[in-house]
Amino acid sequence: MTSPIVSAALLVIGDEILSGRTKDKNIGYVAEYLTGLGIDLREVRVVPDVESEIVAAVNALRIRYDYLFTTGGIGPTHDDITADCVAKAFGVPIDVNPRAVEMLLQRIKRDDLNEARLRMARIPQGAELIENPISRAPGFRLGNVVVMAGVPAIMQAMLDNVVPGLVKGVPVTAETIDAAGLPEGLYAAGLGQIAAAFPALSIGSYPSYSPAGFTNQIIVRGRDLPLLKEAVSRIQRMLAGLRTDRPL
Amino acid sequence: MTSPIVSAALLVIGDEILSGRTKDKNIGYVAEYLTGLGIDLREVRVVPDVESEIVAAVNALRIRYDYLFTTGGIGPTHDDITADCVAKAFGVPIDVNPRAVEMLLQRIKRDDLNEARLRMARIPQGAELIENPISRAPGFRLGNVVVMAGVPAIMQAMLDNVVPGLVKGVPVTAETIDAAGLPEGLYAAGLGQIAAAFPALSIGSYPSYSPAGFTNQIIVRGRDLPLLKEAVSRIQRMLAGLRTDRPL
Numbered sequence A, B: 001m002t003s004p005i006v007s008a009a010l011l012v013i014g015d016e017i018l019s020g021r022t023k024d025k026n027i028g029y030v031a032e033y034l035t036g037l038g039i040d041l042r043e044v045r046v047v048p049d050v051e052s053e054i055v056a057a058v059n060a061l062r063i064r065y066d067y068l069f070t071t072g073g074i075g076p077t078h079d080d081i082t083a084d085c086v087a088k089a090f091g092v093p094i095d096v097n098p099r100a101v102e103m104l105l106q107r108i109k110r111d112d113l114n115e116a117r118l119r120m121a122r123i124p125q126g127a128e129l130i131e132n133p134i135s136r137a138p139g140f141r142l143g144n145v146v147v148m149a150g151v152p153a154i155m156q157a158m159l160d161n162v163v164p165g166l167v168k169g170v171p172v173t174a175e176t177i178d179a180a181g182l183p184e185g186l187y188a189a190g191l192g193q194i195a196a197a198f199p200a201l202s203i204g205s206y207p208s209y210s211p212a213g214f215t216n217q218i219i220v221r222g223r224d225l226p227l228l229k230e231a232v233s234r235i236q237r238m239l240a241g242l243r244t245d246r247p248l
Helices: A026-036 A052-062 A083-091 A099-106 A116-117 A152-165 A184-197 A223-244 B027-035 B052-062 B082-090 B098-105 B115-119 B152-164 B184-197 B225-245
Strands: A006-013 A039-047 A067-071 A093-098 A122-124 A128-130 A139-142 A144-149 A173-177 A203-212 A213-222 B006-013 B040-046 B067-071 B094-096 B122-124 B128-130 B139-142 B145-148 B173-176 B202-210 B213-222
Touching: A006 A026, A006 A052, A026 A039, A026 A152, A026 A213, A039 A052, A052 A067, A052 A083, A052 B122, A083 A093, A083 A122, A083 A139, A083 A144, A093 A116, A099 A116, A099 A128, A099 B040, A116 B184, A122 A139, A128 A144, A128 A152, A139 A152, A144 A152, A144 A213, A152 B202, A173 A223, A184 A203, A184 A213, A184 A223, A184 B115, A203 B094, A203 B152, B006 B027, B006 B052, B027 B040, B027 B152, B040 B052, B052 B067, B052 B082, B082 B094, B082 B122, B082 B139, B082 B145, B094 B098, B098 B115, B098 B128, B122 B139, B128 B152, B139 B152, B173 B225, B184 B202, B184 B213, B184 B225, B213 B225
Parallel strands: A006 A039, A006 A067, A067 A144, B006 B040, B006 B067, B067 B145
Antiparallel strands: A039 B040, A093 A122, A128 A139, A139 A144, A173 A213, A203 A213, B094 B122, B128 B139, B139 B145, B173 B213, B202 B213
């Protein structure tokens, strides 16, 4: 299924990201992955392992966007409270799910399936399971909320498994124009005029810095290809004019 | 100045982070930096270059936390709208600030100071400037909101410059306990009991995965050192008991 515009938010759950102990690797991955599917990631939030915070963020984001993806907090320990929080956010019961138990038994012996490990099979009522080929404990999808692990390799596998069931959008095309040698401040006025003339496109200027100095790129993003090409060629002409005016 | 608990949020502003084109490097850095100052980072949001989104996020976060730090959107191009959004969020006027112009003139010749570059000197009324030793265009602090560049090297320098004026907290001490060789599901029940007995501490279990398998660490965080030591030794005794019960 495709729909012209599909929006999404990402909720990263975990004290360890907020303390800086763990450096998040999921935001950039999910952003790039969804962009490739034509799903617009519109907002990201990172919240601690605190029930009221997670429930509030789940409800704020699932109502506002077509999809909400979450990462983290679905393991067996006391700080893994995401499944319970999602159930609470939706107002549905949560209990041990027999199919999730079967999945756990692919990796854990029945005798070793203690209460803590069974927590990983607690799934809100009405959710569909998302397979986890690495450590078996599943993620799940409840309505428009996709709940995934925090460990990047597992999160990535879950994302692959949930994608077939999602509505995709028309992918955005991005064109990169190298503005090396031209300071942003020199082309900002011209670029601003062009951006104003193409409100359907997103036009951004991105400086990056190394000890050797700044270099700039202009990115034009949009779904209307002829419009995109026209904007890109106007920007290139504008930059060429500035390069002629001003020896590098 | 120190205060027992100081809270903060971080707002990352920029379409390029949400499209995945630029991988954020500021969240982890700011998280670790603030933790070292005893300032608790409680929430992070990433929003696009859209005025209504930025204004709403600034107001939601500055009211809720002691400090709000922002990164991104303070350059000279049309998509750099952070300063205007912060002024709007506070309901104060914004104009070209003469001291900010002086700073720009340290790097840009007066004849080259066009309208776009002067945008970088637009500062909300009442804000204090934050020096930028790299490209000179300043950040600023308005009330409890600290506005910084998105380019990591510049953001880091601005953070160093704004810190002397901030209220710090009592730093949190974190103790890491290596639980290698013990699956989370085996110690989860014991760890949950200990966590419940020490509500003033934050106790988390963090699995990490490589193709060689999982390894786990338990992190105990808190400001009360004797309490922290007691919890750590209870966890170590609990893990030792499990190791004895179960040959690796």
